[in-house]
Amino acid sequence: MSAVPTPTDAPTDAPAPRVGLGTRLGAARDADWGPVPVIVGLAVIWIVFQLLNENFLSARNLSNLVLQVGVVGMLSLGVVLVLLIGEIDLSLGTLAGMCAALMAVLLTNDGWPVWAAIAAAVAVGAAAGLLQGGISVIVGVPSFVVTLGGFLAWQGVQLTLLGNAGELRVEDEFVRGIANSYLPSWLAWGLLAVAAAGWWADVALRRRARTRLDLKVRPLARDVAACIAPVAFGALVVAYLDGYFGVPWLLVLLGGIAVALGALTTRTQLGRHLFAIGGDREAARRAGVRVDQIRVLVFALAAALAAIAGLIAVSRQFAVSTGTGGGTLLLEAIAAAVIGGASLFGGQGRVYQALLGALVIASVENGLDLLGKPSSTKDIATGAILVAAVSIDAISRRRRAARGA
Amino acid sequence: MPEMTTTEPLLRLEGIRKSYGAVHALSGVDLDVHRGEVLALVGDNGAGKSTLVKTIAGAHAADAGRFLFEGSEVRIGSPQAAAELGIATVYQDLAICDNLDVVANLFLGREQVRAPLAGRLRRLSNAAMEQRTQQVLADLSVTTLTDLRRPVSGLSGGQRQAVAVARAVLWGSKLVLLDEPTAALGVEQTDMVLGLVRSLAERGLGVIVISHNLSDVFRVADRIAVLRLGRNAGTFVRAESEPDDVVAAITGGRLLSGAKA
Numbered sequence: 001m002s003a004v005p006t007p008t009d010a011p012t013d014a015p016a017p018r019v020g021l022g023t024r025l026g027a028a029r030d031a032d033w034g035p036v037p038v039i040v041g042l043a044v045i046w047i048v049f050q051l052l053n054e055n056f057l058s059a060r061n062l063s064n065l066v067l068q069v070g071v072v073g074m075l076s077l078g079v080v081l082v083l084l085i086g087e088i089d090l091s092l093g094t095l096a097g098m099c100a101a102l103m104a105v106l107l108t109n110d111g112w113p114v115w116a117a118i119a120a121a122v123a124v125g126a127a128a129g130l131l132q133g134g135i136s137v138i139v140g141v142p143s144f145v146v147t148l149g150g151f152l153a154w155q156g157v158q159l160t161l162l163g164n165a166g167e168l169r170v171e172d173e174f175v176r177g178i179a180n181s182y183l184p185s186w187l188a189w190g191l192l193a194v195a196a197a198g199w200w201a202d203v204a205l206r207r208r209a210r211t212r213l214d215l216k217v218r219p220l221a222r223d224v225a226a227c228i229a230p231v232a233f234g235a236l237v238v239a240y241l242d243g244y245f246g247v248p249w250l251l252v253l254l255g256g257i258a259v260a261l262g263a264l265t266t267r268t269q270l271g272r273h274l275f276a277i278g279g280d281r282e283a284a285r286r287a288g289v290r291v292d293q294i295r296v297l298v299f300a301l302a303a304a305l306a307a308i309a310g311l312i313a314v315s316r317q318f319a320v321s322t323g324t325g326g327g328t329l330l331l332e333a334i335a336a337a338v339i340g341g342a343s344l345f346g347g348q349g350r351v352y353q354a355l356l357g358a359l360v361i362a363s364v365e366n367g368l369d370l371l372g373k374p375s376s377t378k379d380i381a382t383g384a385i386l387v388a389a390v391s392i393d394a395i396s397r398r399r400r401a402a403r404g405a
Numbered sequence: 406m407p408e409m410t411t412t413e414p415l416l417r418l419e420g421i422r423k424s425y426g427a428v429h430a431l432s433g434v435d436l437d438v439h440r441g442e443v444l445a446l447v448g449d450n451g452a453g454k455s456t457l458v459k460t461i462a463g464a465h466a467a468d469a470g471r472f473l474f475e476g477s478e479v480r481i482g483s484p485q486a487a488a489e490l491g492i493a494t495v496y497q498d499l500a501i502c503d504n505l506d507v508v509a510n511l512f513l514g515r516e517q518v519r520a521p522l523a524g525r526l527r528r529l530s531n532a533a534m535e536q537r538t539q540q541v542l543a544d545l546s547v548t549t550l551t552d553l554r555r556p557v558s559g560l561s562g563g564q565r566q567a568v569a570v571a572r573a574v575l576w577g578s579k580l581v582l583l584d585e586p587t588a589a590l591g592v593e594q595t596d597m598v599l600g601l602v603r604s605l606a607e608r609g610l611g612v613i614v615i616s617h618n619l620s621d622v623f624r625v626a627d628r629i630a631v632l633r634l635g636r637n638a639g640t641f642v643r644a645e646s647e648p649d650d651v652v653a654a655i656t657g658g659r660l661l662s663g664a665k666a
Binding site: 206209212213214215268269272275276279282283284286287288347348 | 501503515518525529
């Protein structure tokens, strides 16, 4: 190991020890790059499509992009939780379709109030996830198999609910509004201001807590950058989308749930345990983590998020069909999580980066649509991006393993 | 420290028996460990070392025999029971999560949390945990762990061992069992881990080390207990014995060729 002062006797603001270029490059490779790779990838995709079609970065198209990302994005939030604990859930797509169909039947055929129909759909989704998680954990069947069964079964339920017509329209204004209404300008800026204030307070409080305990703190410049960058980006988004209809409510819904899940995974004891289970289930169990309980909980949570994704799908199409939630939807959501840095091997991943991954996929599809390419081209492009992202994951894992040995 | 042998032992085992079916893994083993003492447990493969450690760790219940911990008789029926007594076991696989950092591993399962939400949704007190980690590592004179916020996957074998040992110390354990702590380590790493074992004893903890490596044993142990075929085959005070005596006890009197007759 390099001769660096021990943590205890290192003064908090000592001049950095002189390090060679090799060490620095090594440190750069080892460092947690966080969202940088996916943001760079996104920037490249956006620049390429903008060069190919000048409408790509127009306010109107970016507004569409936000709406396009909704279903996959919401699903990918559930996927990333499941991946974190080292499991997989193949049923989330058809689960979303089933919950969407259930809500439509309750709303349109049975005349339930909208809040009750939505609550029932989410509750049934969570219960389905609970069932799958329970079978996987208690019986010991791999989640891959249980949720493969679920994938088929929930689709069957969806077909049964929709009956012979195979489609059900939804007229409810609230449901239609989820993906088709926009914030007034003042509210968008107000929400941004509240979010910014909360974020700044969080950064400042964390810094103060570390300073009080005499711990090493990040350079002030980095904290300032961490304060400014996301807020500046948010302001850019709000200002830009205001040039069309405004900020879609869907973006607030996605962002709100992503922030809540982000806090859950990175700031709470439960979140720490999710990472531990994904890293080494046996070690976590021996350390007293209630592994089985948490695994079941995660399947239920992911399924509830899938139900919400189903509602968004209904809101986008004004209807439920037999194809809602089917096709490549789930695979795209898994791809989004992995492109966003989640590991298929468990224990790695960040919630909000899954949304960025979903944005990558939606951008590729949207851009190819604008260029008038057929869906075959979109499938090929999305597939190639997924394989590239997983390859990067595998290579970086191998690097880490090689260093650890 | 070795002079403390006159006081009451921290842990005393009397006549411990354990069978797996028809196989008698332990047939009446006695053992004493004192505070501030490193006791090495040696023996050939199948001598019963691992079984004995598992009964102390609560992983397997003994069939017969008495456990006296700090003078009073106890039953160690489960790992939780052992942990509650203050017995910590560092297995060979270390049971640490590679994707978590040093602090998270030390506190895993017993994180320091605070309001506002209840249960496992309480927030982690990361700064407080990091400070406590620094203190524990400094107490143990572990100086090679500089970045407590990096995943432990990037650490060397010795550093990972240090993390696992520090976890035992953090929770106020009185007795630490180490299963082959230096297996698969290089020379420098072995030095570090042996130093760590000594500093545990210097803090007043009782330490039991299982090892195959007699040169390590002679560097770190105060006393050496030999098991052979599930029975005691002698206890040696390190300062008064030669490795050959221990080898003879391990093998049952047959000296290795080349050793003095």
